[in-house]
Amino acid sequence: MTSENCIFVRIFNNSLRNTTKISMKLVLAEVITIGDEILYGQITDTNTQWMGVELGKLGIKIIQKTSIGDSESEILRILSEAESRADIVLITGGLGPTKDDITKKTLCKYFDDELVINEDALEFITDFFTKRGRELTEINRLQAAIPSRSTYLANKTGTAPGMWFERNGKVFVSMPGVPHEMKYLMNNEVLPRLKTFFKTPVLYHKVIRTIGLGESFLAEKIADWEDNLPKNIKLAYLPSFGQVRLRLTGFGEDENILREQVEAESAKLIPQISKYVYSQEDEELEKALGKTLKAQGFTLSTAESCTGGYISHLITKIPGSSAYFMGSVVSYSNEAKINVLGVKPETLAEFGAVSEETVKQMAEGVRKVMKTDFGIATSGVAGPDGGTIEKPVGTIWIACASESKTVAMKLTLTQQRETNIIYGSVAALNLLRRMINKEIE
Amino acid sequence: MTSENCIFVRIFNNSLRNTTKISMKLVLAEVITIGDEILYGQITDTNTQWMGVELGKLGIKIIQKTSIGDSESEILRILSEAESRADIVLITGGLGPTKDDITKKTLCKYFDDELVINEDALEFITDFFTKRGRELTEINRLQAAIPSRSTYLANKTGTAPGMWFERNGKVFVSMPGVPHEMKYLMNNEVLPRLKTFFKTPVLYHKVIRTIGLGESFLAEKIADWEDNLPKNIKLAYLPSFGQVRLRLTGFGEDENILREQVEAESAKLIPQISKYVYSQEDEELEKALGKTLKAQGFTLSTAESCTGGYISHLITKIPGSSAYFMGSVVSYSNEAKINVLGVKPETLAEFGAVSEETVKQMAEGVRKVMKTDFGIATSGVAGPDGGTIEKPVGTIWIACASESKTVAMKLTLTQQRETNIIYGSVAALNLLRRMINKEIE
Numbered sequence: 001m002t003s004e005n006c007i008f009v010r011i012f013n014n015s016l017r018n019t020t021k022i023s024m025k026l027v028l029a030e031v032i033t034i035g036d037e038i039l040y041g042q043i044t045d046t047n048t049q050w051m052g053v054e055l056g057k058l059g060i061k062i063i064q065k066t067s068i069g070d071s072e073s074e075i076l077r078i079l080s081e082a083e084s085r086a087d088i089v090l091i092t093g094g095l096g097p098t099k100d101d102i103t104k105k106t107l108c109k110y111f112d113d114e115l116v117i118n119e120d121a122l123e124f125i126t127d128f129f130t131k132r133g134r135e136l137t138e139i140n141r142l143q144a145a146i147p148s149r150s151t152y153l154a155n156k157t158g159t160a161p162g163m164w165f166e167r168n169g170k171v172f173v174s175m176p177g178v179p180h181e182m183k184y185l186m187n188n189e190v191l192p193r194l195k196t197f198f199k200t201p202v203l204y205h206k207v208i209r210t211i212g213l214g215e216s217f218l219a220e221k222i223a224d225w226e227d228n229l230p231k232n233i234k235l236a237y238l239p240s241f242g243q244v245r246l247r248l249t250g251f252g253e254d255e256n257i258l259r260e261q262v263e264a265e266s267a268k269l270i271p272q273i274s275k276y277v278y279s280q281e282d283e284e285l286e287k288a289l290g291k292t293l294k295a296q297g298f299t300l301s302t303a304e305s306c307t308g309g310y311i312s313h314l315i316t317k318i319p320g321s322s323a324y325f326m327g328s329v330v331s332y333s334n335e336a337k338i339n340v341l342g343v344k345p346e347t348l349a350e351f352g353a354v355s356e357e358t359v360k361q362m363a364e365g366v367r368k369v370m371k372t373d374f375g376i377a378t379s380g381v382a383g384p385d386g387g388t389i390e391k392p393v394g395t396i397w398i399a400c401a402s403e404s405k406t407v408a409m410k411l412t413l414t415q416q417r418e419t420n421i422i423y424g425s426v427a428a429l430n431l432l433r434r435m436i437n438k439e440i441e
Numbered sequence: 442m443t444s445e446n447c448i449f450v451r452i453f454n455n456s457l458r459n460t461t462k463i464s465m466k467l468v469l470a471e472v473i474t475i476g477d478e479i480l481y482g483q484i485t486d487t488n489t490q491w492m493g494v495e496l497g498k499l500g501i502k503i504i505q506k507t508s509i510g511d512s513e514s515e516i517l518r519i520l521s522e523a524e525s526r527a528d529i530v531l532i533t534g535g536l537g538p539t540k541d542d543i544t545k546k547t548l549c550k551y552f553d554d555e556l557v558i559n560e561d562a563l564e565f566i567t568d569f570f571t572k573r574g575r576e577l578t579e580i581n582r583l584q585a586a587i588p589s590r591s592t593y594l595a596n597k598t599g600t601a602p603g604m605w606f607e608r609n610g611k612v613f614v615s616m617p618g619v620p621h622e623m624k625y626l627m628n629n630e631v632l633p634r635l636k637t638f639f640k641t642p643v644l645y646h647k648v649i650r651t652i653g654l655g656e657s658f659l660a661e662k663i664a665d666w667e668d669n670l671p672k673n674i675k676l677a678y679l680p681s682f683g684q685v686r687l688r689l690t691g692f693g694e695d696e697n698i699l700r701e702q703v704e705a706e707s708a709k710l711i712p713q714i715s716k717y718v719y720s721q722e723d724e725e726l727e728k729a730l731g732k733t734l735k736a737q738g739f740t741l742s743t744a745e746s747c748t749g750g751y752i753s754h755l756i757t758k759i760p761g762s763s764a765y766f767m768g769s770v771v772s773y774s775n776e777a778k779i780n781v782l783g784v785k786p787e788t789l790a791e792f793g794a795v796s797e798e799t800v801k802q803m804a805e806g807v808r809k810v811m812k813t814d815f816g817i818a819t820s821g822v823a824g825p826d827g828g829t830i831e832k833p834v835g836t837i838w839i840a841c842a843s844e845s846k847t848v849a850m851k852l853t854l855t856q857q858r859e860t861n862i863i864y865g866s867v868a869a870l871n872l873l874r875r876m877i878n879k880e881i882e
Contacts, residue, residue: 039503041493042679045486048508052482062480063515065508067489074504238483302771308757309750312771316749319825319858321773328771329781330743330753336768336811340781370777384760417760 027198029055030082031065034075034094034103035177038067047092047182054186058194059201059251060088070094075106079172087170088194093177095160097139103174104163108147111165115145118152121161128159150174153189157181162189171197201251204258206266207282208246210273211430215239218246218273225269233265241426245282278433285429286314292436293324293374300432301370302328303341303362305353306380306396311425326370331362341365354379354391356399356408363401363408374435375401376428380411382420394420398428400435407431407440468639470496471523472506475516475535475544476618479508488533488623495627499635500642500692501529511535516547520613528611529635534618536601538580544615545587545604552606554588562586562593562602569600591615594630598622603630612638642692645699647707648723649687651714652871656680659687659714666710674706682867686723719874726870727755733877734765734815741873742811743769744782744803746794747821747837752866767811772803782806795820795832797840797849804842804849815876816842817869821852823861835861839869841876848872848881 031048038045048065055062063086068074075094082089094103108114121144129136143159146152153162158176162185165172171194175185194200210218215237219226226235232252238245246269250262270277279288293300302311312328315321329340334353337343342365343358351357359379367375380396387393394413399406411427413420434440472489479486489506496503504527509515516535523530535544549555562585570577584600587593594603599617603626606613612635616626635641651659656678660667667676673693679686687710691703711718720729734741743752753769756762770781775794778784783806784799792798800820808816821837828834835854840847852868854861875881 038490039493039506040497041490041495044490049479049482049485052480054482056481063510064519065480067506069504078505301777304750304753308762309745309753309769309771310757312745312750313754313862316751316771316773316823317859317862321749322827326774327777327781328750328769328773330750330757330769330771332757332763332769333767333811336742339812340768340770340810369781370774371780382757386763418758421754421758 027058027060027088027194027200028086029060029062029088029090030086031062032075032078032082032089032091033065033067033177034070034091035067036069038093039069047177047179050179050183051090051186054191057203057205058191059203060194060198070102072102072106072109075103076110079106079110083167083170083172087198089170089172090190091172091174092182095143095174095176097143097159104146107150107163107165107172107174111147111149111167113147113149116148117141117144118146118161120154121146121152124154124156124161125159153185155181155185156188157184164190164193202253202255202258204250204255204262206248206262206280208248208266208269208277209243209279209282209285209288210246210276211243211278211285211426211433213244213273213276215244218244218276222269222272225265225272229265230261233262241422242430243285243426275439278430284314284318285426285433287318289429289433289436290315290318290321290324292433294320296436298374298436299324299326299370299372300374300376301326301366301372302428303366303375303377304328304330305332305337305362305378306382307378307421307425307428308332308382310421311376311378311428314425314429326372329366329369337362337365341369352391354381354395354397356397356410359397359399360401360406360408363399364406367401373402374432376432377401378424378428380413380420380424382424383415383417396420396424396427398424398431400428400431402435407435468499468501468529468635468641469504469527470501470529470531471527472503473516473519473523473530473532474506474508474618475511475532476508477510479534480510488618488620491620491624492531492627495632496635498644498646499632500644501635501639511543513543513547513550516544517551520547520551524608524611524613528639530611530613531631532613532615533623536584536615536617538584538600548591548604548606548613548615549588552588552590552608554590556586557589558582558585559587559593559602561595565595565597565602566600594626596622596626597629598625605631605634643694643696643699645691645696645703647689647703647721649689649707649710649718650684650720650723650726650729651687651717652684652719652726652867652874654685654714654717656685659685659717663710663713666706666713670706671702674703682863683871684726684867716880719871725755725759726867726874728759730870730874730877731756731759731762731765733874735761737877739815739877740765740767740811740813741815741817742767742807742813743869744807744816744818745769745771746773746778746803746819747823748819748862748866748869749773749823751862752817752819752869755866755870767813770807770810778803778806782810793832795822795836795838797838797851800838800840801842801847801849804840805847808842814843815873817873818842819865819869821854821861821865823865824856824858837861837865837868839865839872841869841872843876848876 037043052062094101125144146163151164158181160176163174175182233250236247248262250258252258309330315325331337341362343361347357359377362377363375377399381387381393383393396411399408413423478484493503535542566585587604592605599622601617604615616623674691677688691699693699750771756766772778782803784802788798800818803818804816818840822828822834824834837852840849854864
């Protein structure tokens with residue numbers, strides 16, 4: 001085996017502890033985004049992050065991402081540089097109908113080719129405009145023109161077609177920069193073709209989501225299990241906001257065997273950390289909780305002070321949440337706490353709004369008002385103002401009430417308002433999860 | 442004037458209609474982000490977008506942004522390429538204490554230099570750990586080491602120092618990749634130094650935020666004014682979610698003169714579009730509205746169905762919002778609409794939850810329950826399910842109630858749940874704005 005065919009890989013994650021010899025050729029990709037609007041900061045590029053994840057799942061490694069402006073000479077330069085380094089060059093942007101957008105012309109120059117109207121593309125575009133009762137202008141018609149030697153990739157979500165080029169065993173793909181159009185083309189045209197073209201290794205991923213235990217404690221807890229993982233299964237820790245996603249990636253040649261292998265390892269892992277696992281399907285906490293609530297026929301309501309409606313927003317952005325979520329009372333004022341939630345004025349007077357007593361009454365109150373099985377509540381000092389010596393910024397009380405009991409917890413968070421809102425919301429959802437799982441008696 | 446000193450610039454925005462000769466040398470920058478975690482899609486890079494905007498304000502143009510992994514040879518290559526093209530090379534990432542992070546070592550190699558402990562950095566780091574009651578390990582101490590010929594840039598937000606290098610009239614800066622640390626260094630150390638080092642042109646920006654009129658209609662409405670702008674003042678249209686930000690940029694040599702000039706042009710513009718302007722200080726709608734409410738001594742509450750708490754979240758993420766915001770009722774169920782907001786059961790039975798009648802009663806109800814001057818409400822079909830022929834997905838009613846009247850509006854939005862939630866929330870806030878401004882009688 002030559003060194004070219006056998007590379008020490010640290011694919012997928014820099015927290016992989018060991019590098020392992022994998023007997024397969026690593027496929028390398030570069031991503032080029034074209035457009036002044038990205039350079040000048042008018043838009044944030046979220047495309048390349050998504051592409052990194054999706055390519056990684058196929059075992060394709062991105063070695064460089066480059067953003068450049070709408071300039072022919074710059075595009076030609078970066079294409080040539082990328083071709084010298086990578087097997088795959090993915091290009092997004094610069095495919096609009098306006099004069100600014102010069103990607104297609106430039107690709108023609110790069111490949112010494114010319115634009116010709118592609119009949120399939122023209123049919124789609126004509127249909128696109130007819131259906132919307134708009135006239136097909138010459139400018140729109142020209143969107144159906146692609147370099148003659150490129151393969152047309154049907155973009156069913158917009159008027160700019162995708163294009164696939166091959167040269168000396170390397171692949172170039174040009175796609176629109178609009179995120180949902182790029183994703184459509186990647187999922188339906190590009191990724192399946194890359195898989196076939198490069199005979200990429202078969203990979204199987206499983207993501208286990210945990211909450212309530214930090215990365216290093218988690219790592220310590222599962223060290224023995226991790227050390228005994230088969231060589232072809234790798235573990236990555238992906239932490240964010242009090243949660244850690246554990247990604248198991250198996251690589252080999254047969255998908256069915258891999259799935260069995262990864263699931264078997266996962267089955268050994270889960271019992272060791274079951275208290276912290278909330279999803280084995282890489283779902284957000286609010287989505288996993290929603291499934292549990294629905295399956296068990298439970299309903300939920302929330303009473304939010306310092307989180308200001310964010311918990312409610314998290315829950316309701318999940319489609320179908322109206323099946324188990326009845327509503328929320330955002331009680332920013334003491335009057336709302338008293339009048340809508342039934343918090344006792346003397347409790348507020350004696351203990352204050354940010355207290356165990358108040359937050360418990362809020363959870364119990366919203367449960368009664370909304371007639372739900374569970375009620376969760378938050379009350380705290382989100383900041384930057386409003387802190388005192390006894391209750392500094394970042395002090396947040398959370399509570400969860402059911403028919404039989406109410407539990408509360410105090411959090412000591414950060415100086416950052418937005419961070420406190422997010423952490424407080426996630427912690428309140430986790431308190432509910434633990435109560436449903438009867439971890440809290 | 443040589444062609445090098447006089448460049449046809451299309452700075453700041455690709456919607457600038459004309460290119461103009463500016464008699465100043467354009468300062469060019471490149472941004473390099475280092476770290477496998479960006480390439481593999483584990484984190485989204487929001488730094489470079491922010492940097493593009495801030496550098497643009499100084500008249501510095503980014504010509505390329507590149508992300509590469511933690512590899513010495515790759516870092517050396519991209520540094521050399523960037524040096525050949527740009528005047529400024531800004532490098533983020535790879536400054537952590539772990540072995541993965543090799544930026545500092547690599548910079549030494551690039552500049553033929555060696556790491557030495559910087560006394561100021563060491564004092565800061567020692568203090569940082571002492572204050573937190575943690576022991577200073579050798580690994581932490583080494584964070585105070587920087588290349589001997591670089592200038593130490595004090596990072597008061599973390600343990601990785603910034604570094605400033607100069608060579609042949611070009612500048613290199615290395616900063617941590619953590620967003621708030623990078624921003625701290627840019628604002629306090631890097632941008633002021635760049636301004637002095639390159640004697641960048643004086644720029645004056647003013648951003649006017651508008652809502653309720655699309656980009657092309659707005660452009661048509663102000664075409665005469667725009668055509669008559671002085672040659673040194675440029676206009677950019679920055680649209681998003683039903684809003685358009687108009688950015689006026691004046692460039693010249695004297696800040697006071699520029700400010701007067703830009704403000705004078707702005708003063709001519711505003712009366713032509715006053716109905717649509719909500720901020721002349723580039724603030725979010727919820728922040729500008731909060732100021733108005735506070736100044737006029739008004740209070741607000743919200744009743745949200747399809748927006749699920751998102752309006753409340755927008756309002757409460759603004760510090761100090763408790764001064765004018767009393768709370769929200771997220772009434773996802775009909776019971777909550779009836780029991781908490783006082784919507785009449787017969788209204789729900791006759792017209793349904795998504796109707797003018799219901800949304801008006803919700804706005805009036807929350808106003809009474811929360812005892813506020815204004816109440817705003819939303820009720821609609823966010824999707825993806827729940828649509829009917831009469832009320833398809835994207836149908837959203839919004840309402841605003843004051844003591845003297847209640848107004849409602851029907852919106853016809855998209856198929857996308859999250860988009861509908863955002864648009865619906867913004868539209869409801871805008872309805873309140875128009876009511877406070879007495880545009881709706």
